Amino acid sequence: METLKLDIAKAGVALTADIEAKAQAANALLHSGKGAGNDFLGWISLPSSISEADIAAIEKEAAKLRAKADVVICIGIGGSYLGAKAVLEAMVDPFKLLHKEQKFPTVLFAGQNISEDYTAELLDAVKEHSIAAIVISKSGTTTEPAIAFRLIKAEIEKRYGKQEAAGRIVAITDKTRGALKTLATQEGYPTFVIPDDVGGRFSVLTPVGLLPLAVAGVDIAALVHGAQEMEKATAEGVPFNENPAAVYAAVRNLLYNGGKKIEILGSYEPKLQYVNEWWKQLYGESEGKQGKGIFPASVTLTADLHSMGQYIQDGERTLFETIISVAKPAAEVVIEADAENLDGLNFLAGKRISEVNRMAELGVQLAHIDGGVPNIRIEIPEISARTIGGLLYFFEKACGISGYILGVNPFDQPGVEAYKKNMFALLDKPGYEEASKAIKARL
Numbered sequence: 281m282e283t284l285k286l287d288i289a290k291a292g293v294a295l296t297a298d299i300e301a302k303a304q305a306a307n308a309l310l311h312s313g314k315g316a317g318n319d320f321l322g323w324i325s326l327p328s329s330i331s332e333a334d335i336a337a338i339e340k341e342a343a344k345l346r347a348k349a350d351v352v353i354c355i356g357i358g359g360s361y362l363g364a365k366a367v368l369e370a371m372v373d374p375f376k377l378l379h380k381e382q383k384f385p386t387v388l389f390a391g392q393n394i395s396e397d398y399t400a401e402l403l404d405a406v407k408e409h410s411i412a413a414i415v416i417s418k419s420g421t422t423t424e425p426a427i428a429f430r431l432i433k434a435e436i437e438k439r440y441g442k443q444e445a446a447g448r449i450v451a452i453t454d455k456t457r458g459a460l461k462t463l464a465t466q467e468g469y470p471t472f473v474i475p476d477d478v479g480g481r482f483s484v485l486t487p488v489g490l491l492p493l494a495v496a497g498v499d500i501a502a503l504v505h506g507a508q509e510m511e512k513a514t515a516e517g518v519p520f521n522e523n524p525a526a527v528y529a530a531v532r533n534l535l536y537n538g539g540k541k542i543e544i545l546g547s548y549e550p551k552l553q554y555v556n557e558w559w560k561q562l563y564g565e566s567e568g569k570q571g572k573g574i575f576p577a578s579v580t581l582t583a584d585l586h587s588m589g590q591y592i593q594d595g596e597r598t599l600f601e602t603i604i605s606v607a608k609p610a611a612e613v614v615i616e617a618d619a620e621n622l623d624g625l626n627f628l629a630g631k632r633i634s635e636v637n638r639m640a641e642l643g644v645q646l647a648h649i650d651g652g653v654p655n656i657r658i659e660i661p662e663i664s665a666r667t668i669g670g671l672l673y674f675f676e677k678a679c680g681i682s683g684y685i686l687g688v689n690p691f692d693q694p695g696v697e698a699y700k701k702n703m704f705a706l707l708d709k710p711g712y713e714e715a716s717k718a719i720k721a722r723l
C-alpha cells in the first residue's frame with residue numbers, strides 16, 4: 281500500500297527542466313555527503329540503519345518505565361520535544377485521560393517552556409501519580425529542559441530515593457559531551473545516544489522520538505518501517521517525477537521565487553496539529569537564514585477557517601498552502617435524521633462526518649485557489665504509525681533538498697544563539713559579565 285501521494289495539480293506552477301535538474305542535483309548532493317552541513321547527514325539513512333535489536337532495546341527500556349510509572353514526563357525542547365509530541369498527538373486518543381482503564385502511561389511534556397505556572401501545575405497534577413522521566417537534550421546544555429529536569433529530578437529523588445531514581449530516569453543525549461551526559465553518568469541513569477550526525481530537528485526516529493512513543497504504546501517498529509519505505513521512495517536515482525520529496529521541494533521553491541513567501545501547512549484532522557509544529561521547526565530552522573527562506577506557518581482545519589480563513593482568502597497574496605489530507609478515518613460516525621429538523625441539517629442525514637469534512641476540504645481548496653493561494657496536497661491513506669513514519673521522513677528529505685535548492689546550509693541554526701546570549705547576560709551567567717553590563721544599559 282502506498283503511504284503518501286503528492287498532488288501538485290493545483291499548485292499553479294509548471295515544473296521545468298531547470299527546477300527538476302536542481303532538485304535532482306540537490307538530492308544527489310545530499311547523498312554524496314559533499315554539500316553544506318555534511319556533518320549532519322546521518323538522518324538520510326537513519327531509518328534503514330535501525331535494527332530489530334535497536335527497537336528491542338528501546339521497547340525494553342520503555343517496558344521498564346511503563347511498569348514503574350503511570351505518568352512519564354518527557355523533558356526537552358525543539359527537536360528534543362516536537363517529534364515525540366507530533367507522533368503522540370497523531371496516534372494517541374486525545375480523550376485518553378477520560379477513560380477509566382489506562383493501558384499505557386500518560387506521557388506529559390516539560391522543559392519546552394520556562395513558564396512557572398506550567399511547571400507548578402504539572403508538578404501539582406502528578407502528585408497523586410507514580411512518575412518517571414525521560415530527559416532529552418542533544419547538546420546537554422539547553423536551559424529550558426535543564427531547569428525542568430532539575431525540578432523533576434528533585435521530585436523523583438524526594439519520593440523514591442536516589443537509588444530508585446536511577447531506575448526511573450532515562451537520559452537521551454550526546455555520547456560524550458554536555459552537562460546532561462556528565463550528570464547521567466554520575467547518577468547511573470540508563471542512557472541512549474543521539475548520533476553526532478543527526479541534528480535535533482531530524483532526530484524523531486532516534487531514541488529521542490522512539491522511547492517516549494514506545495512508552496505511550498505507539499508501534500515504533502511500524503513508524504520506522506514507514507520511514508524506511510519513504511527512504512527508498514526518495515533515494516538518489518529515483519526518477520524526479522516518482523520522488524515526492526524532490527517534487528515537493530521543487531514546487532515550493534518555484535512558488536517562493538514567484539513571490540509566495542509563506543507556506544501554510546494544514547490538515548482537516550486535529551490529531552495532526554503537532555505535525556505542523558514539528559514541520560515548522562524543521563523548515564524554519566533549516567531554511568530561514570541569510571535573509572532567505574519560506575516562512576512556515578500552520579492552520580488546523582476547519583477550526584482556523586473561522587479565524588485565519590479571512591486572511592488566507594483575501595489578505596496579502598504571498599501565501600501558498602500545503603494540505604495533509606487523510607483519505608480514510610479510523611472511526612465511523614453517521615449524522616442521523618431528526619424528525620423536527622429544527623437545525624435544518626436533514627440534508628446531511630445518513631452522511632458520515634468524514635464526507636462533510638471532505639467537502640469542506642474540496643470547497644476550501646477551490647476557494648483558496650480562486651483567491652490566489654496555490655495549493656499542494658499530500659494525501660496519506662490513514663493515520664497510522666506507518667503512514668506517519670513515512671510522512672515525517674518525506675518532510676525531512678524534502679527539507680534537505682529544498683534547502684540545497686535555496687542555497688543555504690539546511691543543517692545549522694546560527695540564528696538561535698542571539699536570544700540565548702541576551703538571556704544569559706540578563707541572568708548574570710558567569711562569563712557574561714561584559715555582555716551583562718552592555719545589555720542592562722539598553723533596557
Ligand SMILES: O=P(O)(O)OC[C@H]1O[C@](O)(CO)[C@@H](O)[C@@H]1O
Nearest residue numbers: 358359360417418419422480696
Ligand atoms: O537537544 P538540545 O541540544 O537541548 O536542543 C534543543 C533545540 O534547541 C535548538 O538547538 C535551538 O536552540 C534546536 O535546534 C534544538 O532542537
